[in-house]
Amino acid sequence: MSENSVEPTDTTATGGDGSSQVGGGESGAKQEQYASRLTNLEKIQIKKQTVLSYPLNKKLSKLAVYSRCQAEKCDCIGWKRTDNSMQNPTFTDFCRCEHTLEMHVSHLKQKSEEELNRLLVMVVDVDNMYTAMTKQENIETKRLYLYLFRLLRKCVLTLDTPVVEGPLGQPPFEKPCIHKAVTNFLVYKFSHLGQQELITMYELAKILCHCLNTWDFPPPSSQKHIVSQEATKYKIEYTRWLVFCYVPTFCDSLQRFDTTMVFGRTLLRSVFKYIRKQMLDEFHRERDSTPQEEKRILLLTNFPTFLNQLEEEIYAPNSPIWHPEFKTQSLHFQSILDSKLKG
Numbered sequence: 001m002s003e004n005s006v007e008p009t010d011t012t013a014t015g016g017d018g019s020s021q022v023g024g025g026e027s028g029a030k031q032e033q034y035a036s037r038l039t040n041l042e043k044i045q046i047k048k049q050t051v052l053s054y055p056l057n058k059k060l061s062k063l064a065v066y067s068r069c070q071a072e073k074c075d076c077i078g079w080k081r082t083d084n085s086m087q088n089p090t091f092t093d094f095c096r097c098e099h100t101l102e103m104h105v106s107h108l109k110q111k112s113e114e115e116l117n118r119l120l121v122m123v124v125d126v127d128n129m130y131t132a133m134t135k136q137e138n139i140e141t142k143r144l145y146l147y148l149f150r151l152l153r154k155c156v157l158t159l160d161t162p163v164v165e166g167p168l169g170q171p172p173f174e175k176p177c178i179h180k181a182v183t184n185f186l187v188y189k190f191s192h193l194g195q196q197e198l199i200t201m202y203e204l205a206k207i208l209c210h211c212l213n214t215w216d217f218p219p220p221s222s223q224k225h226i227v228s229q230e231a232t233k234y235k236i237e238y239t240r241w242l243v244f245c246y247v248p249t250f251c252d253s254l255q256r257f258d259t260t261m262v263f264g265r266t267l268l269r270s271v272f273k274y275i276r277k278q279m280l281d282e283f284h285r286e287r288d289s290t291p292q293e294e295k296r297i298l299l300l301t302n303f304p305t306f307l308n309q310l311e312e313e314i315y316a317p318n319s320p321i322w323h324p325e326f327k328t329q330s331l332h333f334q335s336i337l338d339s340k341l342k343g
Ligand SMILES: [Zn+2]
Pocket: 069, 076, 077, 078, 079, 080, 095, 096, 097, 098, 099, 104
């Protein structure tokens, strides 16, 4: 199988790229980046909706381009027009393999519409993955995108569900997860506070989790200050994050996981200083540019303290917040926090 066999028809930009958000401090860059990613995601969703609303024959013609020719002994893996000026192919049009378009979809005709739709969504993802790959400048990320592109492409051919296997392992990668540890942190540090202050602290924890789940992390090659063993660890964590959290945001044929639910201390140690700087920059910018209501001011005032105290627990060799058996005095308290953080 060759990736050259695909003719990407879609130039929709993908959900951003991991190589352009290095460093930090640039005003509002995070928000703009997030907004532009949302716009791109919308475009991809619209594209998928459009394809799903095609009449059946048009759906099959679209799938033919990515489907194996069913003629005996033919090794063609996708219908290709013989004449570039051809606009709307029909079932009787010939492929370069000299068989008709119909021969490339005969095995799909008895499939349910639901199954065809699943394949069509995957076809859009194949196109998007191709675009993401060609735009990507970071060599390692590019290689990973090529792997995912081939995986999706193969699954359209074999009608399988894409599953990423191999040395990266499967989520969850570490226990307790970040979400659990941050919840433990609130219990450990702030359970003596009054209800109002406590609410402020878990609002902050919620913001932190939201940022960890939606912001991009810097590619390992841009993190020159991380050395040796730490660098190797971050490289693995970053690759896992790309495959299981980041790419599935714009390529939903792949199963997506929340960063805070599947990663633990290793990733948080690697990215905390970076995320913290980004968050504080963002908060300062916001504080200077918009009039604040009381609740907001409370959050902004408490944020540095919250992050400093959390930092201590993240880098401490033996903090109880990472203990697998961390118990809270009050289960009721724990459950309130859990539900608040997930919301
Ligand atoms: Zn063919």
